[in-house]
Amino acid sequence: MATTLIINGETKxxxxxxxxxxxxxxxxxxxxxxxxxxxxxxxxxxxxxxxDGKAVRSCVLPVGAVTNRAVTTIEHVGSTPAGxxxxxxxxxxxxxxxxxxxxxxxxxAAALLAxxxxxxxxxxxxxxxxNICRCGTYVRIREAIKQAANGRQS
Amino acid sequence: MNAHNSVSRRALLxxxxxxxFLLAFHLPLRAAVNEPVQPPDTTDGKFTPNAFIRIDPDGxxxxxxxxxxxxxxxxxxxxxxxxxxxxxxxxxxxxLHAPANEKLYGNPIFIIQATGGSTSxxxxxxxxxxxxxxxxxxxxxxxxxxxxxxxLSCTTSKGVVTHKESGRMLTYGALxxxxxxxxxxxxxxxxxxKDFVYIGRPFKRLxxxxxxxxxxxxxxxxxxxxxxxxxxxxCPVFGGxxxxxxxxxxxxxxxxxxxxxxxxxxxxxxxxxxxxxKGLDALVIEWNEGPNAKINSKAIWDDLxxxxxxxxxxxxxTGDIAKGLASGEKLEASFELPFLAHATMxxxxxTVHCKPDSCEIWTGTQIMARVQSEAAKAxxxxxxxxxxxxxxxxxxxxxxxxxxxVVAAVRIAKQVDGPVKVVWTREEDIQHDVYRPVYRDTIAxxxxxxxxxxxxxxxxxxxxxxxxxxxxFQKGIDIDAIDSATDVPYDIPNVHVEYVRAEPxxxxxxxxxxxxxxxNVFAVECFIDELARKAGKDPVEFRRGMLAQQPRFxxxxxxxxxxxxxxxxxxxxxxxxxxxxxxxxxxxxxVVEAEVDEQGEINLRRATSxxxxxxxxxxxxxxxxxxxxxxxxxTAALYGEITIDKGRVQQSNFNDYRMLRINQTPKIEVHVxxxxxxxxxxxETGTTAGPPALRNAIYAATGVALRRLPxxxxxxxxxKKA
Numbered sequence: 001m002a003t004t005l006i007i008n009g010e011t012k013x014x015x016x017x018x019x020x021x022x023x024x025x026x027x028x029x030x031x032x033x034x035x036x037x038x039x040x041x042x043x044x045x046x047x048x049x050x051x052d053g054k055a056v057r058s059c060v061l062p063v064g065a066v067t068n069r070a071v072t073t074i075e076h077v078g079s080t081p082a083g084x085x086x087x088x089x090x091x092x093x094x095x096x097x098x099x100x101x102x103x104x105x106x107x108x109a110a111a112l113l114a115x116x117x118x119x120x121x122x123x124x125x126x127x128x129x130x131n132i133c134r135c136g137t138y139v140r141i142r143e144a145i146k147q148a149a150n151g152r153q154s
Numbered sequence: 155m156n157a158h159n160s161v162s163r164r165a166l167l168x169x170x171x172x173x174x175f176l177l178a179f180h181l182p183l184r185a186a187v188n189e190p191v192q193p194p195d196t197t198d199g200k201f202t203p204n205a206f207i208r209i210d211p212d213g214x215x216x217x218x219x220x221x222x223x224x225x226x227x228x229x230x231x232x233x234x235x236x237x238x239x240x241x242x243x244x245x246x247x248x249x250l251h252a253p254a255n256e257k258l259y260g261n262p263i264f265i266i267q268a269t270g271g272s273t274s275x276x277x278x279x280x281x282x283x284x285x286x287x288x289x290x291x292x293x294x295x296x297x298x299x300x301x302x303x304x305x306l307s308c309t310t311s312k313g314v315v316t317h318k319e320s321g322r323m324l325t326y327g328a329l330x331x332x333x334x335x336x337x338x339x340x341x342x343x344x345x346x347x348k349d350f351v352y353i354g355r356p357f358k359r360l361x362x363x364x365x366x367x368x369x370x371x372x373x374x375x376x377x378x379x380x381x382x383x384x385x386x387x388x389c390p391v392f393g394g395x396x397x398x399x400x401x402x403x404x405x406x407x408x409x410x411x412x413x414x415x416x417x418x419x420x421x422x423x424x425x426x427x428x429x430x431x432k433g434l435d436a437l438v439i440e441w442n443e444g445p446n447a448k449i450n451s452k453a454i455w456d457d458l459x460x461x462x463x464x465x466x467x468x469x470x471x472t473g474d475i476a477k478g479l480a481s482g483e484k485l486e487a488s489f490e491l492p493f494l495a496h497a498t499m500x501x502x503x504x505t506v507h508c509k510p511d512s513c514e515i516w517t518g519t520q521i522m523a524r525v526q527s528e529a530a531k532a533x534x535x536x537x538x539x540x541x542x543x544x545x546x547x548x549x550x551x552x553x554x555x556x557x558x559x560v561v562a563a564v565r566i567a568k569q570v571d572g573p574v575k576v577v578w579t580r581e582e583d584i585q586h587d588v589y590r591p592v593y594r595d596t597i598a599x600x601x602x603x604x605x606x607x608x609x610x611x612x613x614x615x616x617x618x619x620x621x622x623x624x625x626x627f628q629k630g631i632d633i634d635a636i637d638s639a640t641d642v643p644y645d646i647p648n649v650h651v652e653y654v655r656a657e658p659x660x661x662x663x664x665x666x667x668x669x670x671x672x673x674n675v676f677a678v679e680c681f682i683d684e685l686a687r688k689a690g691k692d693p694v695e696f697r698r699g700m701l702a703q704q705p706r707f708x709x710x711x712x713x714x715x716x717x718x719x720x721x722x723x724x725x726x727x728x729x730x731x732x733x734x735x736x737x738x739x740x741x742x743x744x745v746v747e748a749e750v751d752e753q754g755e756i757n758l759r760r761a762t763s764x765x766x767x768x769x770x771x772x773x774x775x776x777x778x779x780x781x782x783x784x785x786x787x788x789t790a791a792l793y794g795e796i797t798i799d800k801g802r803v804q805q806s807n808f809n810d811y812r813m814l815r816i817n818q819t820p821k822i823e824v825h826v827x828x829x830x831x832x833x834x835x836x837x838e839t840g841t842t843a844g845p846p847a848l849r850n851a852i853y854a855a856t857g858v859a860l861r862r863l864p865x866x867x868x869x870x871x872x873x874k875k876a
Contacts, residue, residue, distance in 0.1 A: 016426075017408060020426070020428040021428060024426050024427045024428040025426075027375075028383055028425075028427050029426060033368070033371070033374075033375035034367070034368015034369070035368070036374075036500070037427070038500075038501070038580065039808050040580055040807075041580075041808075043808035044499070044808050044813075073368065074367060074368035075369075078366075078367055087367065091358070091362060094358065094362065094774055094778065096225075096359070096362045096365045097225030097226065097778060097779075097782055098224055098225030098500075098549045098550075099225065099370055100548025100549060101499045124816070126817075128815075128816045128817075129816055129817045132499070132815065134549050134786070135225045135499075136781060136782030136784065136785025136789075136814075136819075136840075138785065138814075139819060139821070140778070140781070142816065
């Protein structure tokens with residue numbers, strides 16, 4: 001039975017069991033590898049995507065639960081105003097080290113800014129504490145979110 | 155830049171492997187790292203003066219990266235060093251992952267082709283500058299010959315040779331074809347550092363733009379046409395074997411294509427990772443656990459404590475230790491560090507296509523050539539039939555200094571028609587790591603008139619070097635295990651350092667970010683604070699008094715104290731702790747400020763590091779590495795411990811092998827001192843600094859002298875005293 005999703009504005013149909021997490025549909029069926037596998041149990045946030053604009057962990061989200069809902073991934077988040085600001089701030093603040101977790105960090109930050117355009121530190125903590133960065137880029141993530149919110153140029 | 159372009163490895167570079175490890179550790183490598191990539195080819199119009207640089211007729215400059223990018227910013231630093239001496243055009247630079255080729259890309263410190271030990275800039279500083287300068291000299295010579303002028307009358311900048319007197323100019327691209335026939339000159343002068351135009355300025359990283367939009371390709375992202383996906387289970391008990399496998403339920407799961415049963419692991423191959431994972435979960439596997447099923451953490455610690463009570467091999471002895479220990483007031487303490495997993499954010503993986511006569515591998519590794527040779531053994535093929543395509547690494551931290559994941563993937567792939575991507579679950583990744591070993595360090599010291607007069611230090615732990623780089627393991631001393639123990643910066647007249655090799659049973663051990671210095675700096679700096687207290691001195695003041703001969707250490711210590719407001723009043727149960735470290739060729743002082751609440755929970759408030767790492771190639775990267783390194787180390791100090799029961803690892807994922815998160819992250823300031831000295835290492839320094847500085851902050855806040863990691867909150871509740 002074909003499953004249909006709206007991913008990054010495009011309708012995609014494919015064969016997948018309904019309990020298959022969206023993460024593996026993106027990566028292994030659709031070849032969209034920007035969304036990362038980190039833990040498989042929603043502990044690290046590397047797999048974060050947007051469903052109807054909200055940040056969700058795609059590693060535990062059955063694809064059957066998002067049929068016909070709007071999914072946005074890291075490949076397309078730059079086309080949203082918040083996503084574009086976050087990407088720019090990430091580069092301006094030179095946040096990234098290995099970068100593996102950063103797809104998820106950027107997706108969480110973009111969802112935060114879309115909902116809360118001027119987050120304070122506790123907003124940032126609440127939105128970003130689910131995203132682990134093993135390289136330890138947290139100080140710059142916080143700074144970059146503030147830059148993105150203020151539209152500040154580096 | 156195009157980091158995906160590892161496919162060009164075949165076209166660009168070919169060459170045999172050097173035979174084994176040739177030289178002792180820390181000796182400068184033969185000139186081979188600067189050998190031409192291939193015999194000068196005058197037909198294609200490309201200028202390929204050495205293993206690192208190629209200039210095409212259109213001016214496009216390809217730089218081959220001898221060290222792998224795992225987040226530390228080395229691709230940018232390597233490019234800056236090459237472009238500096240080349241006077242290349244930064245806007246026309248393209249980067250390639252180096253192929254497996256120990257002869258061309260061996261790390262001059264390790265000899266083998268490895269990225270680790272915070273050595274990249276230190277090891278390649280000279281060879282890369284020479285490569286750039288020699289290429290530049292050939293281009294200048296070519297232009298000068300064409301113009302009939304003295305090469306010394308020509309200047310270079312941004313990929314153009316100029317003859318000022320006549321106003322003539324030629325781009326490097328235009329000179330490429332003619333320059334390609336030249337023999338590389340010897341002993342080319344290098345730039346005076348005051349003339350650097352790239353080095354020392356904060357350059358934007360070349361690898362990051364593709365990391366904000368999902369385009370960057372890590373090993374786990376490799377896509378090979380028609381590949382299948384697999385995940386695996388190894389025996390949960392170290393060294394155990396597969397007994398019986400009932401695969402009836404697994405075979406019924408849609409998308410499951412094959413069950414691979416080897417002697418020590420089982421893998422399920424499917425149409426995607428989900429099918430493979432569900433298939434694996436549905437298998438009923440009986441393991442033959444073997445003798446290691448009896449091993450547990452308590453027994454390992456009992457063994458290590460017993461071993462550390464014995465005499466070791468002497469690594470250093472100055473003055474008269476018997477006399478030193480006989481005079482003054484004596485203090486003795488032991489410090490213990492646990493097993494640690496690496497938990498790179500990118501779980502272990504390798505994609506492999508085994509054919510009868512060849513094997514191709516897509517992965518991210520810190521040891522290209524060793525992966526190639528180990529894969530060849532596993533595949534039963536000659537080395538030259540194995541192609542390794544390296545990728546960006548989603549963290550390395552030493553885990554990818556081991557080839558085991560690739561070897562396992564090759565063994566699985568041999569049973570599969572077509573390519574297969576083998577991905578470890580996080581649980582498998584944590585439970586089958588190559589762990590940072592347990593260490594126990596005992597220090598006895600004497601104080602006389604408030605100064606240390608005797609210092610006897612014994613390190614007990616695994617000898618990773620003996621396994622990983624056997625030629626460097628000499629006279630029973632692991633040079634990594636004693637790193638930062640034999641070069642303590644303090645002026646102590648009688649010093650004795652010894653090493654006891656103590657291998658934990660069954661548990662595989664390997665390098666972990668910060669390596670030996672993590673262990674030794676922790677013990678030394680914690681103990682120095684205990685001695686300072688015994689001497690009735692402030693910890694910074696006590697250290698200062700022993701640094702008269704160490705201006706670089708004294709200077710970073712003073713600046714760190716100033717920047718961290720050392721000495722200013724703090725609330726109750728808040729403390730500052732200092733750490734001074736000689737590790738990785740850099741001079742670093744760190745102050746951590748932390749609060750301990752009534753229940754003993756630790757709240758990180760602030761961290762300040764002052765770094766003298768010699769010439770700072772890309773200063774912002776140095777700041778970033780120390781920031782991140784501190785968090786890596788503080789994470790270990792607060793949470794890091796792998797424990798063993800019934801021969802198996804008890805932790806499995808980020809729920810029980812915890813990481814520091816953004817809401818726990820303190821304010822961090824890193825100050826880089828200007829210096830004209832040769833560059834030091836940086837990637838691991840923060841990791842080493844974090845734990846002792848935090849522990850000393852807790853000691854200051856509570857008076858409790860913790861001597862084990864991770865820091866035990868139970869001992870810190872209000873009312874507890876050392």
